[in-house]
Amino acid sequence: MALKLMKGNDALAEAAVRAGCRFFGGYPITPQSEILEYLSKRMPEVGGHFVQSESELAGISMVHGAAAAGFRTMTSSSGPGFSLLQEGISYIASAELPAVIINVQRYGSGLGDIFQAQGDYFQAVKGGGHGDYRMIVYAPASIQENVDFTTLAFDKADEYRNPVLVLSDASIASMMEPVDLPEMHEHDPNKSPHAAKGKGNGPFKRITSTMYYIDDFDTYIKTKYDNMAANEERWEAVQVADAELVLVAYGITSRICKEAVMLAREKGIKLGLIRPITLWPFPAKAFKALPDTVASFMTVELSPMPMIQEDVLLSLDTRKPVHNFLAGMNIPEPIDIVEKAADCIKQTAKGACNG
Amino acid sequence: MVERLIPTALVEDNKFCPGCGHGIINRILAEVLDEMKLTDKAIGSMAVGCACLMVDTFGVDWIQSPHGRAAALATGIKRCRPENPVFTYQGDGDSMSIGFSETMYAAFRNENITAILVNNGIFGMTGGQMAPTSLPGQKTVTSPMGRNTDLTGQPLNIINQMKDLNIGYLARGSVTSIKNINRVKKYIRNAFETQMSGGGYSMVEILSPCPTNWKMMPDKSLEHIDNTVTTYYPLGEYVKKGGDSNE
Amino acid sequence: MSKKDSKKSVLTLHPERCKGCRYCIPTCPKDAISVSEKINQKGYKPVMVDMETCIGCGSCYTICPDYVFEIKEVQ
Ligand SMILES: Cc1ncc(C[n+]2csc(CCOP(=O)(O)OP(=O)(O)O)c2C)c(N)n1
Ligand code: SF4
Ligand SMILES: [Mg+2]
Numbered sequence: 001m002a003l004k005l006m007k008g009n010d011a012l013a014e015a016a017v018r019a020g021c022r023f024f025g026g027y028p029i030t031p032q033s034e035i036l037e038y039l040s041k042r043m044p045e046v047g048g049h050f051v052q053s054e055s056e057l058a059g060i061s062m063v064h065g066a067a068a069a070g071f072r073t074m075t076s077s078s079g080p081g082f083s084l085l086q087e088g089i090s091y092i093a094s095a096e097l098p099a100v101i102i103n104v105q106r107y108g109s110g111l112g113d114i115f116q117a118q119g120d121y122f123q124a125v126k127g128g129g130h131g132d133y134r135m136i137v138y139a140p141a142s143i144q145e146n147v148d149f150t151t152l153a154f155d156k157a158d159e160y161r162n163p164v165l166v167l168s169d170a171s172i173a174s175m176m177e178p179v180d181l182p183e184m185h186e187h188d189p190n191k192s193p194h195a196a197k198g199k200g201n202g203p204f205k206r207i208t209s210t211m212y213y214i215d216d217f218d219t220y221i222k223t224k225y226d227n228m229a230a231n232e233e234r235w236e237a238v239q240v241a242d243a244e245l246v247l248v249a250y251g252i253t254s255r256i257c258k259e260a261v262m263l264a265r266e267k268g269i270k271l272g273l274i275r276p277i278t279l280w281p282f283p284a285k286a287f288k289a290l291p292d293t294v295a296s297f298m299t300v301e302l303s304p305m306p307m308i309q310e311d312v313l314l315s316l317d318t319r320k321p322v323h324n325f326l327a328g329m330n331i332p333e334p335i336d337i338v339e340k341a342a343d344c345i346k347q348t349a350k351g352a353c354n355g
Numbered sequence: 356m357v358e359r360l361i362p363t364a365l366v367e368d369n370k371f372c373p374g375c376g377h378g379i380i381n382r383i384l385a386e387v388l389d390e391m392k393l394t395d396k397a398i399g400s401m402a403v404g405c406a407c408l409m410v411d412t413f414g415v416d417w418i419q420s421p422h423g424r425a426a427a428l429a430t431g432i433k434r435c436r437p438e439n440p441v442f443t444y445q446g447d448g449d450s451m452s453i454g455f456s457e458t459m460y461a462a463f464r465n466e467n468i469t470a471i472l473v474n475n476g477i478f479g480m481t482g483g484q485m486a487p488t489s490l491p492g493q494k495t496v497t498s499p500m501g502r503n504t505d506l507t508g509q510p511l512n513i514i515n516q517m518k519d520l521n522i523g524y525l526a527r528g529s530v531t532s533i534k535n536i537n538r539v540k541k542y543i544r545n546a547f548e549t550q551m552s553g554g555g556y557s558m559v560e561i562l563s564p565c566p567t568n569w570k571m572m573p574d575k576s577l578e579h580i581d582n583t584v585t586t587y588y589p590l591g592e593y594v595k596k597g598g599d600s601n602e
Numbered sequence: 603m604s605k606k607d608s609k610k611s612v613l614t615l616h617p618e619r620c621k622g623c624r625y626c627i628p629t630c631p632k633d634a635i636s637v638s639e640k641i642n643q644k645g646y647k648p649v650m651v652d653m654e655t656c657i658g659c660g661s662c663y664t665i666c667p668d669y670v671f672e673i674k675e676v677q
Contacts, residue, residue: 023435025427049434053427054460061424061457065400065431068418073431091421189435196416196432198396198439204366206410208401208419358611359663359673371667373646374623378667533629533664566623573623 003178008143008168009034011179012102013042015147016074019154020187021100022048023073025062027055027081030114031170032104035076046184056081060088060101067097068207070195072154072187076102078170079112082120082128089163090129094209097194098157098164100150101135105169107329115329116170116252121307124167125280134225136232137165137279139250143177149277151182160228161194167279169302171252171331228281235283236275239265242293243272245345247337248312249300250276253327257300260337269342276308284315296321296348298341304328321348362389366414374573376563377405379530380473381413383540384444388415391547393440400429402445402454405479409444423454426461429468440550442469447488448478451511455487462517465555469546472513472558475565476584483568487511490587495568510587513560518593523555525594529562529585531577542592554596562588611658613651614672620648626662626671635662 006014013035016024024039036052043050049066053059059075066073077085082103092099103124107117124137136156138149146168153164189195196205211217236254239261240246249257254275264271272294274286297320299309306324313322323344325337362385371377388394397415401407403422410417420428425443433441443450450458450472461468477495478484484497488511492501514527524546528539539561546557562584564576571579620642626649627635634655642648649670651662663671 023431025431051430051434054456057421057424058427058430058457058460061420061427062431062434064420064424065418065428065433066435067431068428069398069432069435071435087421088424091419095419196398196418197436198398199414199416200395204414205416206419207417208410212410357660357673358675359660359671361669361672365669368619369668373621374625375667378669379665382667382669533661536664573625574628577625 003180005176006143006179007034007176008146008173009104010038011143012146012150012166012168013038014181015150016100016154017042017046017048018182018184019072019151020185021072021074021154022046022187023063023066023071024049024075025051025053025059025066026075026077027053027059029078029081031106031173032076032078032102034173035102056084057087060085063099064088064092064097067092067099068095068194068196070189070192070197072098074100074102076104078104079106079108079120082123086129089135090131090133092163093133093135094131094211095207096161096210097207098161100153100157101163101165103165103167104173105167114170116302116331117329118169118251118253118302118307120167121279121303124165125282125311134228134280135163135165136228136281137167139167139277139279140172141251141254141275143172143175144179146172147179147181156232160224162228167251169252232278233281233283233285234277235286236277237286238273238275240272240274240290240294242270242291244270244293244295245341245348246272246274246290246294246297247300247341248274248276248297248308250279250308253300253302253332256332256334257337260334260341263334264338264341267338269338269345271338271341282311282315287312287315288317294320296323296344298323298325298344300325300327300332300337302327302331362386364388364394364414365412367412369412370408371405372567374564374566374576375405376475376530376561376565377473379536380471380561380563381409383536384471384543385413387540387543387547391544391551393547397440397442398432398436400425400432400441400443402443402449404446404449406444406446406449406473407480423449423452424457425449425454426457426466426468426470430461430464430466433466433468437467440469440547442471444471445473446479447472447474447476448486451513452487458513459516462520462522462556462558465520465522467550467553467555469550470558471543472560473563474560474588475563477565477568479565479568490584512588514593517558521555522557522594523549523596524557526592527560527562527588527590529580529590531580535590545592545595549596560588609675609677611660611673612676613653613656613658614674615651616670616672617648617650618642618644619668620644620646620670621668622646622648623667624649625665625667629661629665631659631661632657
């Protein structure tokens with residue numbers, strides 16, 4: 001097993017190629033442009049196709065076409081571009097086609113700015129496009145996870161015939177770490193059951209909203225998403241067995257929270273961490289399994305407004321305080337997290353439980 | 356005398372309104388695909404608009420695209436399946452309003468696809484709103500006083516936008532008479548021959564009646580195209596680098 | 603040649619498909635098409651063809667948006 005030192009975006013792109021992705025359409029935007037740049041070189045090397053589209057709207061529609069042709073396919077974007085992808089994501093979900101979408105989060109609404117953030121949480125997990133679809137959302141916290149979850153995203157997209165989102169961010173995108181890359185996987189587009197390849201002698205394919213062709217569609221589609229929700233939760237729990245307060249954070253902030261847990265334990269403060277790996281489905285099961293010692297929670301979020309806090313509240317069976325540490329545009333220091341957590345533990349003991 | 360049998364792709368009665376040009380265009384497109392033995396291989400990228408009504412009645416593999424994005428979608432299909440004939444079937448609102456960018460960029464890239472653009476000068480499916488192609492003074496439900504070109508621009512001539520691009524084939528026809536129908540069928544054939552010989556982007560714009568939303572009898576609709584619409588949108592072949600069926 | 607000459611083009615009508623646009627009536631060079639008084643399943647008065655006058659030229663086939671006409675060759 002030879003490890004290779006790679007940048008987050010490059011590793012993610014290489015993982016897509018190794019998962020058998022052979023069509024990429026996308027548009028430049030920082031901090032995800034390296035994915036385009038990498039694939040513009042790499043796709044032709046493996047006999048795949050790279051198109052720099054005229055916009056994200058066009059890029060996702062090209063991906064839609066490639067998915068319908070049976071290919072493993074992907075697009076990536078960030079912030080304003082992720083908004084433009086929503087139209088196509090909704091259509092791809094509605095046609096029940098597999099595709100992988102990458103959002104390398106940047107800060108802010110509007111144009112915002114190019115540095116790391118976690119402000120696209122609601123748009124990612126609550127369905128940014130129109131209609132009532134869902135998609136699995138993976139939140140990698142390391143370069144290795146960029147590789148692993150991108151690989152997994154292609155498998156899950158095929159398994160459920162649904163778009164899958166990998167929600168990265170500007171820091172993971174630009175960090176370098178050693179990674180173990182999987183073997184090259186070849187995907188045969190002609191074996192995809194849904195693939196449009198010309199009708200031949202058979203019936204013609206109508207790749208459109210599947211609602212037109214499925215009896216009792218409401219039940220069908222609810223069952224599909226319920227199954228995804230029931231079977232696809234993933235999380236990592238750190239030192240929760242005796243924790244008094246459990247931090248909740250995903251992606252880049254979860255790494256800092258791990259350090260905060262260690263630091264707190266050195267000081268005798270019993271912190272734990274739940275790191276959601278899937279943001280949808282949100283790992284509610286992780287919260288059901290916690291010991292009684294856990295008296296409160298604190299989400300750590302790279303945004304000025306709490307977001308993940310809402311899903312934590314929805315996951316709790318009993319009312320326990322859910323505080324938050326809103327780091328906004330600044331990557332927090334572990335010590336600051338520990339101090340706020342210690343404060344929250346005191347407040348909870350006193351019975352006060354405000355944010 | 357030649358036989359005139361319903362082409363194989365027309366698997367069900369169409370669902371268009373009485374006198375709608377889409378019905379004629381569907382048939383000649385299906386004839387061309389049959390004659391070129393492409394029906395079994397063709398993949399269509401279907402626009403949002405009255406084009407949607409074809410999904411169950413026109414028997415080729417279809418992919419429903421979002422409104423306006425048919426050319427981008429066709430790009431994805433064609434890059435992945437270069438051997439298959441890939442075409443878009445779109446209205447004027449779809450291809451020239453919301454999808455102007457996708458339409459133009461497919462041409463600009465000289466994407467090896469065929470675009471069938473049905474120009475009825477109106478948003479048919481949604482009840483007759485003004486389109487970029489509506490004529491000056493044309494009354495529609497969103498231009499009740501007649502299209503005011505000072506505020507809404509001149510009718511959009513997509514061929515003028517495309518004719519200087521490096522593309523394979525570009526033509527405009529209409530479906531108002533036997534002669535015009537036979538001619539536009541030849542254009543569609545030329546377009547697919549261009550694609551199948553790797554000749555790059557091909558597009559046929561077809562002037563088509565929408566009697567329902569024009570609030571005109573079908574026969575008057577055909578006269579209106581001949582007498583008025585064609586003065587804004589002249590018929591003919593504009594770019595021809597690919598094959599020629601027999602003209 | 604003689605074999606070909608012996609073939610005849612015969613029109614087949616599908617009045618159930620007709621939506622009553624009447625494009626075919628002025629297009630027929632022999633004025634063989636007229637409107638029937640019966641109402642078809644789609645709710646329109648379909649066209650009908652005087653088979654004695656029809657020469658099987660196929661003009662109606664070409665103009666019809668609704669696939670009402672077919673021309674078949676018979677021996
Ligand atoms: C994003 C989006 N906006 C608006 C619509 C509504 N819509 C459906 S069809 C259509 C216009 C179609 O007009 P055209 O392309 O000219 O086709 P026609 O029906 O005239 O053949 C519109 C505006 C939509 N489906 N999606
Ligand atoms: S609304 Fe117009 S374009 Fe649509 S089917 Fe009716 S006549 Fe045809
Ligand atoms: Mg129109």
